[in-house]
Amino acid sequence: MDAESLLLSLELASGSGQGLSPDRRASLLTSLLLVKRDYRYDRVLFWGRILGLVADYYIAQGLSEDQLAPRKTLYSLNCTEWSLLPPATEEMVAQSSVVKGRFMGDPSYEYEHIELQKVNEGEKVFEEEVVIQIKEETRLVYVIDQIDKAVAIIPRGALFKTPFGPTHVNRTFEGLSLSEAKKLSSYFHFREPVELKNKTLLEKADLDPSLDFMDSLEHDVPKGSWSIQMERGNALVVLRSLLWPGLTFYHAPRTRNYGYIYVGTGEKNMDLPFML
Amino acid sequence: MGDLPPYPESLPQQPPSRRSSQASERRRSWGQAQPLAADPEEERQMPPDAQHSTSGWSQRRSLSQQESFLMPRAFQAEEVQLGGTEYPFMNSGFPSEFQPQPYPDESRIQAAQGTTSLILQGLQQGQGGLFQHLDSAFQEPPVSPLNQFNLYQSDQIYESAQHGPYRRDDPALQFSGSELGFPQYNAEVPEPEPLELAVQNAKAYLLQTSINCDLSLYEHLVNLLTKILNQRPEDPLSVLESLNRTTQWEWFHPKLDMLRDDPEMQPTYEMAEKQKALFTRGGGGAEGEQEMEEEVGETPVPNIMETAFYFEQAGVGLSVDESFRIFLALKQLVEQHPIHTCRFWGKILGINRSYLVAEVEFREGEEEVEEEEEVDEVMEGTEVLEAHGEEEGEGDEEKALDFIPKPMWNPPPVIPKEESRSGANKYLYFVCNEPGLPWTRLPHVTPAQIVNARKIKKFFTGYLDAPVVSYPPFPGNEANYLRAQIARISAATQISPLGFYQFSEEEGDEEEEGGAGRDSYEENPDFEGIPVLELIDSMANWVHHTQHILSQGRCTWVNPLQKTEEEEDLGEEEEKVDEGPEEVEQEVGPPLLTPLSEDAEIMHLSPWTMRMSCSLCPQYSVAVVRSNLWPGAYAYASGKKFENIYIGWGHKYSPENFNPALPAPIQQEYPSSPAIMERSDPTVEEEQAVKAVQEEVLAATEEEEEDKEEEEGEETDD
Numbered sequence: 001m002d003a004e005s006l007l008l009s010l011e012l013a014s015g016s017g018q019g020l021s022p023d024r025r026a027s028l029l030t031s032l033l034l035v036k037r038d039y040r041y042d043r044v045l046f047w048g049r050i051l052g053l054v055a056d057y058y059i060a061q062g063l064s065e066d067q068l069a070p071r072k073t074l075y076s077l078n079c080t081e082w083s084l085l086p087p088a089t090e091e092m093v094a095q096s097s098v099v100k101g102r103f104m105g106d107p108s109y110e111y112e113h114i115e116l117q118k119v120n121e122g123e124k125v126f127e128e129e130v131v132i133q134i135k136e137e138t139r140l141v142y143v144i145d146q147i148d149k150a151v152a153i154i155p156r157g158a159l160f161k162t163p164f165g166p167t168h169v170n171r172t173f174e175g176l177s178l179s180e181a182k183k184l185s186s187y188f189h190f191r192e193p194v195e196l197k198n199k200t201l202l203e204k205a206d207l208d209p210s211l212d213f214m215d216s217l218e219h220d221v222p223k224g225s226w227s228i229q230m231e232r233g234n235a236l237v238v239l240r241s242l243l244w245p246g247l248t249f250y251h252a253p254r255t256r257n258y259g260y261i262y263v264g265t266g267e268k269n270m271d272l273p274f275m276l
Numbered sequence: 277m278g279d280l281p282p283y284p285e286s287l288p289q290q291p292p293s294r295r296s297s298q299a300s301e302r303r304r305s306w307g308q309a310q311p312l313a314a315d316p317e318e319e320r321q322m323p324p325d326a327q328h329s330t331s332g333w334s335q336r337r338s339l340s341q342q343e344s345f346l347m348p349r350a351f352q353a354e355e356v357q358l359g360g361t362e363y364p365f366m367n368s369g370f371p372s373e374f375q376p377q378p379y380p381d382e383s384r385i386q387a388a389q390g391t392t393s394l395i396l397q398g399l400q401q402g403q404g405g406l407f408q409h410l411d412s413a414f415q416e417p418p419v420s421p422l423n424q425f426n427l428y429q430s431d432q433i434y435e436s437a438q439h440g441p442y443r444r445d446d447p448a449l450q451f452s453g454s455e456l457g458f459p460q461y462n463a464e465v466p467e468p469e470p471l472e473l474a475v476q477n478a479k480a481y482l483l484q485t486s487i488n489c490d491l492s493l494y495e496h497l498v499n500l501l502t503k504i505l506n507q508r509p510e511d512p513l514s515v516l517e518s519l520n521r522t523t524q525w526e527w528f529h530p531k532l533d534m535l536r537d538d539p540e541m542q543p544t545y546e547m548a549e550k551q552k553a554l555f556t557r558g559g560g561g562a563e564g565e566q567e568m569e570e571e572v573g574e575t576p577v578p579n580i581m582e583t584a585f586y587f588e589q590a591g592v593g594l595s596v597d598e599s600f601r602i603f604l605a606l607k608q609l610v611e612q613h614p615i616h617t618c619r620f621w622g623k624i625l626g627i628n629r630s631y632l633v634a635e636v637e638f639r640e641g642e643e644e645v646e647e648e649e650e651v652d653e654v655m656e657g658t659e660v661l662e663a664h665g666e667e668e669g670e671g672d673e674e675k676a677l678d679f680i681p682k683p684m685w686n687p688p689p690v691i692p693k694e695e696s697r698s699g700a701n702k703y704l705y706f707v708c709n710e711p712g713l714p715w716t717r718l719p720h721v722t723p724a725q726i727v728n729a730r731k732i733k734k735f736f737t738g739y740l741d742a743p744v745v746s747y748p749p750f751p752g753n754e755a756n757y758l759r760a761q762i763a764r765i766s767a768a769t770q771i772s773p774l775g776f777y778q779f780s781e782e783e784g785d786e787e788e789e790g791g792a793g794r795d796s797y798e799e800n801p802d803f804e805g806i807p808v809l810e811l812i813d814s815m816a817n818w819v820h821h822t823q824h825i826l827s828q829g830r831c832t833w834v835n836p837l838q839k840t841e842e843e844e845d846l847g848e849e850e851e852k853v854d855e856g857p858e859e860v861e862q863e864v865g866p867p868l869l870t871p872l873s874e875d876a877e878i879m880h881l882s883p884w885t886m887r888m889s890c891s892l893c894p895q896y897s898v899a900v901v902r903s904n905l906w907p908g909a910y911a912y913a914s915g916k917k918f919e920n921i922y923i924g925w926g927h928k929y930s931p932e933n934f935n936p937a938l939p940a941p942i943q944q945e946y947p948s949s950p951a952i953m954e955r956s957d958p959t960v961e962e963e964q965a966v967k968a969v970q971e972e973v974l975a976a977t978e979e980e981e982e983d984k985e986e987e988e989g990e991e992t993d994d
Contacts (some may be wrong), residue, residue, distance in 0.1 A: 015598070017908065021888045053882070053885055081816070101881070168514060170515075229630065230543075230630060233548050234547045273735055
């Protein structure tokens with residue numbers, strides 16, 4: 001959610017039950033403003049909160065002029081001091097994907113993962129147990145990256161692409177209509193498109209290149225991993241991800257208010273196929 | 277041409293608006309990028325009768341263009357003076373539907389134009405009359421825009437028609453500097469120079485409409501520029517395409533009916549109506565005072581707003597207005613049912629809809645009759661089934677020869693569900709999807725349902741009658757599954773500070789039958805509250821105040837093999853083939869009011885996380901406890917107050933992935949006995965041996981018979 005409309009956004013996203021306490025809200029308002037100034041971001045989003053056992057991580061993201069460029073992620077433990085996180089590399093991804101369980105809440109905590117590695121000693125080949133230490137910060141980067149790639153969404157029409165390349169915020173976006181808001185195809189993944197080129201030519205002909213340049217949610221696997229609901233007496237559409245429980249996207253139809261927030265434990269719901 | 281006559285009549289009615297609009301329109305036609313300072317736009321009050329025919333429309337347009345061209349150009353200056361407060365709209369030729377809010381602005385326009393209107397009026401009428409005269413003279417039907425221009429040109433009042441050489445459309449020529457700006461005032465109408473002709477041609481081209489849509493490029497560009505000039509966005513070039521799209525969209529989706537409601541918003545309005553009903557108080561105005569007195573007294577509805585405030589300190593809970601609506605909905609519930617105590621239990625999220633759950637306790641003796649009827653029905657059903665089984669059994673035994681072997685499998689005995697107001701069924705639960713909608717009561721939970729609910733993990737859809745498709749098959753629909761999950765969550769996460777509840781003084785000892793322990797507690801009037809820091813430090817300061825559910829599915833253990841009277845009558849024959857274990861171990865769970873420190877860990881994780889709500893102001897903080905076993909369960913305590921709430925998906929947390937139950941092993945169909953064993957076929961040697969033996973026997977008997985016959989034959993001979 002945009003840091004500029006933080007209070008309203010938190011109010012609208014409160015249907016999932018998790019929000020922020022007043023002291024955190026107050027500190028966020030000031031600190032995000034300073035973050036925007038210090039790092040020269042065009043827009044700062046409050047990404048959400050990852051619940052740890054000892055402490056919680058508050059995550060923010062900064063965007064540059066081009067909305068689809070890789071976002072910079074910052075984390076904080078107290079909503080006042082923010083630290084920049086490194087971008088996710090493949091090595092990080094490979095390492096952290098084996099860590100399971102809850103986050104501790106301490107960025108310097110190290111998970112131990114025992115792996116069997118084949119060690120060549122002369123002519124013998126035997127397996128040795130190697131203990132790999134993975135820092136929680138790395139895991140944090142990995143989880144945020146995964147969540148962003150999988151379930152960060154925006155409504156259709158909120159961004160538009162110019163022929164010069166960069167993607168801009170559409171200032172004339174008036175919001176989705178009620179009938180559009182209930183369809184999964186009106187929402188796009190907020191990331192570089194992956195499946196767009198797999199569409200048939202007929203489908204591509206119907207697309208508008210300035211608005212439809214991202215993947216829509218229709219073809220997400222597994223089907224049914226999004227829950228669309230109307231709340232507040234049909235005046236707010238809320239999408240919740242069932243794959244990463246805790247991700248809530250809200251949009252008030254016919255207005256410009258939209259945003260997403262993740263408040264959860266940072267664990268993927270691997271049991272989803274059994275639960276549908 | 278029959279449409280023209282009405283125009284002169286209508287002209288006097290709206291001269292000022294049309295004239296100025298025509299002037300501006302004409303200005304537009306000369307150069308579309310003119311940087312004019314306030315560009316006042318007014319919409320035109322179209323005579324309604326003339327709207328519906330496009331030809332009439334185009335004629336009107338031709339009229340306006342002609343008039344505008346004929347008008348003295350000095351009026352442009354006056355145009356500029358007109359304030360920029362008019363409603364921004366391009367006029368010429370737009371159907372009136374496209375013009376929202378015409379009227380208030382019109383009045384302002386007309387007021388501003390008071391002085392100029394008189395002069396213009398005169399001219400207008402003069403022109404109008406002239407047109408009539410001319411139109412009757414010329415009988416060219418103005419169908420296409422191009423023709424309009426022909427008509428127009430030939431209509432040059434003081435000159436004969438000249439179809440001069442048409443210059444090719446040359447944008448550079450048309451919009452060159454000399455054409456822009458304010459042409460000189462000229463009382464007389466100038467001749468159509470070749471340049472102007474070219475411009476008019478270009479304009480005619482732009483005004484073309486295609487078969488598909490009524491919108492011409494000219495009008496669209498006019499709309500777009502009007503919009504930009506009125507809204508003055510920053511950096512318009514970057515949003516040009518979006519504005520383009522929006523303007524086009526707006527043209528084709530005008531706000532039509534002021535009388536009918538927007539059909540899309542219908543459900544929203546209905547919901548709002550229902551919620552509005554929540555806000556109205558029960559009686560009429562005259563009884564207001566009486567009711568006030570009654571209401572100020574004790575009401576079972578808790579102070580939801582206070583709870584919501586404390587949970588908000590912890591960062592949990594729904595928004596404030598939603599909480600208030602829930603409070604009103606609970607009030608409504610209390611009015612409808614005889615409720616003794618009531619509590620907002622929480623919210624369970626579902627795929628299509630979510631559930632708001634209220635935990636209530638009815639007044640003594642006010643159990644709903646429906647509940648008993650349901651129980652009776654169930655009882656009768658089972659009796660009928662059993663009787664039926666009996667008859668079949670007897671019938672089978674009569675056919676002694678060909679009997680179907682009876683199945684040896686006995687279903688495990690059904691564990692009876694707990695009585696109302698005890699154990700897992702201590703409270704009644706009502707659910708609704710949104711505040712304002714009616715509350716539905718959930719049925720009591722049976723142990724079988726709890727046992728099954730532990731084995732499956734399914735999302736709630738939001739519809740109470742949805743089936744729960746799972747393996748092992750869940751005995752019930754979503755309402756039962758929801759109730760079972762509520763029971764599990766309540767049993768695991770309802771906690772209170774140590775000392776808030778105490779056991780009531782009972783005469784009996786603690787050692788009751790089976791060690792079931794006490795199942796009732798009462799509030800401790802001497803509770804003084806535990807300081808927040810202590811509450812957070814140790815888990816021993818919190819206790820569970822709901823009974824733990826045993827693995828049997830109940831809170832108090834029941835031996836399933838104890839035969840009740842009914843079962844003994846029917847089960848005499850079955851006793852003999854009873855293969856189940858005779859002895860079942862009694863299940864024991866932790867007693868009531870156990871501290872949290874006794875809770876089992878989840879894989880080295882503490883099952884509870886304790887925090888202070890605000891580290892910056894510890895004096896006024898609230899102690900918050902979060903469950904790690906059931907994510908979404910929260911409890912707060914501050915001073916003498918505490919409360920529990922659950923907002924989540926309704927599932928338990930497990931660090932390992934969910935493994936569905938495997939299918940049961942295949943049952944044995946029947947025991948092997950020689951009677952049904954298939955005998956192996958005899959081998960060839962055996963058959964031959966048997967055959968040989970048979971032949972010998974035959975041969976032996978034949979010889980005997982022959983011997984006998986010979987003997988008889990001999991005897992008869994004698």
